[in-house]
Amino acid sequence: MKRISIDRRGRRLRDALLAVASATGVVLAVVAAPAVGRAAAGPCTVGYTVNQWTGGFTAAVTLTDNGGAITAWTLTWSFGGNQQVTSAWNATVTQSGKSVSAASLSYNGALASGGSTSFGFQGTYSGANDTPADFALNGQLCNGGPTATPSATTPTSASASATVSASATASASASPSASPTPTSTGGACLSASVFCDDFESQTIAIPSGRWSVYEPNCSGTGTASVTSAQAHSGAKSLAAAGTAGYCNHVFVRDAGDMAAAAPTWYVRFWIRHDTALPTGHVTFLAMNDSAAGNTDLRLGGQNGALVWNRQSDDATLPVQSPAGVAQSVVLPTGAWECVEFSVNRTNGQIYTWYNGSAVPGLTEDGVSTPDVDSQWLSGTGASWRPNLTDLKLGWESYSGGNDDLWFDDVALSNSRIGCS
Ligand code: CA
DSSP: OHHHHHHHHHHHHHHHHHHHHHHHTOOOOOOOOOGGGGSOOTTEEEEEEEEEETTEEEEEEEEEEOSSOBSOOEEEEEOSSSOEEEEEESSEEEEETTEEEEEOOTTTOOBOTTOEEEEEEEEEOOSOOOOOSOOEETTEEOTTSTTSOOOOBOOOSTTOOSOOOTTOOSSTTSOTTOOOOOBOOTTTTTTOSSEEEOSTTOOSSSOOTTOEEEOSSOOOSOEEEEESSOOSBTTOEEEEEEOSSGGGOEEEEEOSSGGGGTTEEEEEEEEEESSOOOSSOEEEEEEEEGGGTSEEEEEEEETTEEEEEETTTTEEESOSSHHHHTTSOOOOSSSOEEEEEEEETTTOOEEEEETTEEOGGGOBOSSOOTTTTTTTTSGGGGGOOOOBOOEEEEEEESSSOOEEEEEEEEEEESSOOOOO
């Protein structure tokens, strides 16, 4: 009798919910209750909730410490398929092959006995996207071991969307209070003759349309994706989680539009990053130069300031002397900055503007100036006439230097675009 009573209550609850749904037009997404509560929990309990769409997903992970108090945590697991983490929040998430490690940050590492915390990440996948079965906290298996896996709560209805949480910070190390600060570009894009892309039409984390992810060397932990964690305009931007190391070079690339802006390519973009440019050489923008053996013309940082680098002969603009570096600009962290440049195929000249002002140290005007373009124009450099065939935004770090970067309102034109 008791069981019948419970069944009736359950039926009443279900009927009441359906009535509410019917009255409000709300579609109920029924999710499976985690099985972890019924299993021997072990030293830790992990909840894993996925919101997925074709090609991408976000995962919300809750971690409960069932053992003694801890001051820092590392949660590890392995994916069963080809899932690839592209960004994370409230944890530093790294992936090697199928193995993933999420480490606590300074503000959420301490857990009392019985305490919980949560973090999340965004990723890509194809095929199956099953819940990992081997979560381990600081090396100890959670959820009673691999046979007591929680059920994934994976809505397959139309409610799954490409929109990631607005509170997500693509930077694993960014403050959890970081939030999008959308601003309008106004008419800034109207003067771009080829394109101006605010990334608002991108529907999944994997860049599409004119953009595709490009790993020039080998595939590592560096990632590039569309994110809603930061935006200069609207709600989306391109994110590059840049990591030092040859295999971590990664870009979002447009290989189809450069010809339309020749013979003088004007590029304008907003950039934001969270780590100061290092002493060593890094690149956040590269363009293939088919006139120089398909090597890259690179814009990035060296000695803490912006620098142009010609891959074919490693010439820099400005010369990396103290007097030269002083004529470039430092890219501050935590703010959107407007960078514009022009590269002329006919005479090889380069002009660069930072928030609307010309940067003397990033100017190659065809007349050799000590500490500025004297190295760039020396020898065969005087006859350098680039033919740029792609535009790549992302990260290459050659001697050390990690950074999280965002790009928005990227424009290509045959005349100057401006920042307004
Ligand atoms: Ca945008």
